Amino acid sequence: MNGFDPQFLVKGAYFAAAFLFIFGLKRMASPKTARGGIVWAGAGMLVATLATFATPQMENFILMLVAMGLATVLAWWSGRRVAMTDMPQMVALYNGMGGGAAAAIGAVELLRGGEHALAFVVLAVAGSIIGAIAFSGSLIAFAKLQGWMRKPVRF
Structure with a gap:
């Protein structure tokens, strides 16, 4: 070495x-x-x-920089535009986007192909499941805070 x-x-x-x-x-x-x-x-x-x-x-430095730039501009713009009384809804959406991103990253890494160690598969699946739960829970929280969902969700 x-x-x-x-x-x-x-x-x-x-x-x-x-x-x-x-x-x-x-x-x-x-x-x-x-x-x-x-x-x-x-x-x-x-x-x-x-x-x-x-x-x-x-790889994809340019794509990542463009995505980060767009996200920064959109977050700044929405943060300045949203009334303080609607801030909990915006936080719910931002939290949901983080969960959705975690779910998407886990799924993409699993579908990429190739041989993966068991620990990698377990962590990718767990990250995807937790991310999907955070995403759906945040969307439900947003809908309830916005007044669009009045009754509890039951299965």
């Missing part, structure tokens, strides 16, 4: 991002430290995003 493996830095950055997320969540537990917790968690997201871009096998 001659030379330096860039994957070492990427994995270290992901570990640091996970730490920052957890630390940020812990700080959000108290109203006094919640604002700082959001900053720490945001720093974790920045580190995770930069680590993703630094992955040696990464």
Whole structure:
């Protein structure tokens, strides 16, 4: 093994991002430290995003940058346009989009083909299921907050 493996830095950055997320969540537990917790968690997201871009096998940089740019503009615009009384509905939609993205990523990785370790398959399926539940639950929350769904959903 001659030379330096860039994957070492990427994995270290992901570990640091996970730490920052957890630390940020812990700080959000108290109203006094919640604002700082959001900053720490945001720093974790920045580190995770930069680590993703630094992955040696990464492709589609332009597509990812365009998607991030569009999402940033749309989120900023909707955040400025929505009345404060409708903010819970917007948060429900944003949460649902995160869950939907997790479900889609898990499904795409499973359908990509090739041999996968059992742990990979279990985690991809679990991520897809949890993401789909978060997506559907957030849509139900949005509909209830908006007044479009008055009766509980029963199976």
